[in-house]
Amino acid sequence: MKPELRSIRDKVEAGTRLTDDDALTLYRSRDLIAVGEMADLANRRKNGDRVYFIVNRHINPTNICINRCKFCAFSKSEDEPLAYTMTMEEILSRAEEAQAQKATELHIVGGLHPRLPFGFYLEMLRTLRERFPSMHIQAFTAVEIDYFAQITGLPLPEVISQLKEAGLGSLPGGGAEIFAPEVRAAICPEKIPGSRWLEVMEAVHAAGLKSNATMLYGHVESLESRVGHMRLLRELQDRTGGFQAFIPLAFHPKNTEIAKGFTTGVEDLMALAVGRLYLDNFAHIKSFWIMVGPKLAQVSLHFGVDDIDGTVVEEKITHAAGAQAGQEMGVSDLVTMIRQAGRIPVERDTLYNVVREFPAEGVRA
Ligand code: SF4
Numbered sequence: 001m002k003p004e005l006r007s008i009r010d011k012v013e014a015g016t017r018l019t020d021d022d023a024l025t026l027y028r029s030r031d032l033i034a035v036g037e038m039a040d041l042a043n044r045r046k047n048g049d050r051v052y053f054i055v056n057r058h059i060n061p062t063n064i065c066i067n068r069c070k071f072c073a074f075s076k077s078e079d080e081p082l083a084y085t086m087t088m089e090e091i092l093s094r095a096e097e098a099q100a101q102k103a104t105e106l107h108i109v110g111g112l113h114p115r116l117p118f119g120f121y122l123e124m125l126r127t128l129r130e131r132f133p134s135m136h137i138q139a140f141t142a143v144e145i146d147y148f149a150q151i152t153g154l155p156l157p158e159v160i161s162q163l164k165e166a167g168l169g170s171l172p173g174g175g176a177e178i179f180a181p182e183v184r185a186a187i188c189p190e191k192i193p194g195s196r197w198l199e200v201m202e203a204v205h206a207a208g209l210k211s212n213a214t215m216l217y218g219h220v221e222s223l224e225s226r227v228g229h230m231r232l233l234r235e236l237q238d239r240t241g242g243f244q245a246f247i248p249l250a251f252h253p254k255n256t257e258i259a260k261g262f263t264t265g266v267e268d269l270m271a272l273a274v275g276r277l278y279l280d281n282f283a284h285i286k287s288f289w290i291m292v293g294p295k296l297a298q299v300s301l302h303f304g305v306d307d308i309d310g311t312v313v314e315e316k317i318t319h320a321a322g323a324q325a326g327q328e329m330g331v332s333d334l335v336t337m338i339r340q341a342g343r344i345p346v347e348r349d350t351l352y353n354v355v356r357e358f359p360a361e362g363v364r365a
Helices: 003-014 020-029 032-047 088-100 118-131 142-152 156-166 181-187 194-206 223-240 265-278 294-302 331-340
Strands: 050-054 056-059 105-108 136-139 210-217 243-250 307-310 344-348 354-357
Touching: 003 020, 003 032, 020 032, 020 223, 020 265, 032 265, 050 331, 056 088, 088 118, 118 136, 118 142, 118 156, 142 156, 142 194, 156 194, 194 210, 194 223, 210 223, 210 265, 223 243, 223 265, 243 265, 265 294, 294 307, 294 331, 307 331, 331 344
Parallel strands: 050 307, 050 344, 056 105, 105 136, 210 243
Antiparallel strands: 344 354
């Protein structure tokens, strides 16, 4: 182990909170195995050998978005040929498929449509809840919630209260990107500032809803801005306790306006491991297999990760930007992936209640 990591290793063993400088030292060390071993220790202290996944279905009701962030290959303007907006029937038919596959969660995010009224989203939630009462609806980024407040003129707590009353169960945590203003100016100048993202999440948590928190890395950001991003998340979590999982998202450059290569495996594992070590008040670190690919997601289970997301079924956002992974993973594939990493697969619901625990045997040499 490099000497500069020894004192950090001592802190991890003692359960002492890491400083921003510690996080930067970890990132800069390039000692992936040492950092991964520390993250594994921190993770297993919280989650033991359990690794979570969920049976879910993603639905993206529209790709039309007024923001047109430079890193986003998913969004379109209304007049572009590939622009789409699903009808309520199309949304319902996807939810029906999800129910047939025994999904416990619908994951719904989309663009900021210039003409869809707030009522469309309320009706979508109400209809889904009435027709599929057993499925949890995890929907909308903080960016979409802010947009609803803008188009209705309603205060944030009122918007959240109406969404909750209509069936919203939690938020997936997107739209955070990197909070530093200079990074946002370069990659998503039209998007709400990081301070507003945090304000929306604080209001969401105050309303009794849980959320996740993401961090988009591997574009123009510095290591300092990544650590600053995590610091703000950790501070908010100290106040609300409303975040469930931290989800580092690897930037995918294809079809975007940002000239950058794909992230490397070491960069992906480091982002997950440092996240586990720094965010001591987050229960879970999620490796989104769509982003890093199933093989690296499996390896990440030894680098601080205890959640590999879910079955997904149809993924438009990352695939528009060049993701190579498939769009769907069966339960047996997820279980095999986790078992072969020597961990215990646990199917969870959105709020991390256990749906099924799979016995540990069956590891193939
Ligand atoms: S990242 Fe979200 S807000 Fe930005 S353009 Fe894409 S869909 Fe719109």
